[in-house]
Amino acid sequence: MSTIRETDLPGIGRKFQVEARSGDKLVIVVHDDGRRELYHFDHADPDESISMVTLDDEEARRVAAIVGGMVYRPQSLEQVQMNMQDLIIEWYRVEAGSPCVGKTIGQLEIRKRTGASIIAMVERDHSKRISPGPDAALRDGVTLVVAGEMAQVKALRRLLAQGVS
Numbered sequence: 001m002s003t004i005r006e007t008d009l010p011g012i013g014r015k016f017q018v019e020a021r022s023g024d025k026l027v028i029v030v031h032d033d034g035r036r037e038l039y040h041f042d043h044a045d046p047d048e049s050i051s052m053v054t055l056d057d058e059e060a061r062r063v064a065a066i067v068g069g070m071v072y073r074p075q076s077l078e079q080v081q082m083n084m085q086d087l088i089i090e091w092y093r094v095e096a097g098s099p100c101v102g103k104t105i106g107q108l109e110i111r112k113r114t115g116a117s118i119i120a121m122v123e124r125d126h127s128k129r130i131s132p133g134p135d136a137a138l139r140d141g142v143t144l145v146v147a148g149e150m151a152q153v154k155a156l157r158r159l160l161a162q163g164v165s
Helices: 057-067 110-114 150-162
Strands: 003-009 013-019 025-031 036-041 049-055 081-084 087-093 117-122 128-130 143-148
Touching (some): 036 057, 049 057, 087 150, 110 117, 110 150
Antiparallel strands (some): 013 025, 036 049, 081 087, 087 143, 117 128, 117 143
């Protein structure tokens, strides 16, 4: 698992050191004026920076959106989560044998029981059903795009996986 260490830099800002599973080391310095400096370190010499990039606040936010998956979601990922204030949008894959398989959204009373909404269904063949209604049946392997607050999304995951909300 990757390790992230935070350090206050009085008069400068804050430093984040990320040691990735790959062995890469990345240091991010967030300056009080909004600038971000990113330093990438050599595997062979973890004290030797091999590259550095400086971003202003707007550039850093754009890069964060890209890295965080808010701009593009790779097709290989089965579960991704975006967090916008209290709203969570999550991709959830329905597994074979789940108690929800073969039942409709209406039969499961998803919105009533959890407060979360299924905003899209993506089938294995990549066909999409946007805003599926209560008659939409859940099949194994379908990826659901769900929205709600964190507790609502957790309740929806429990309902789909265990049959209880």
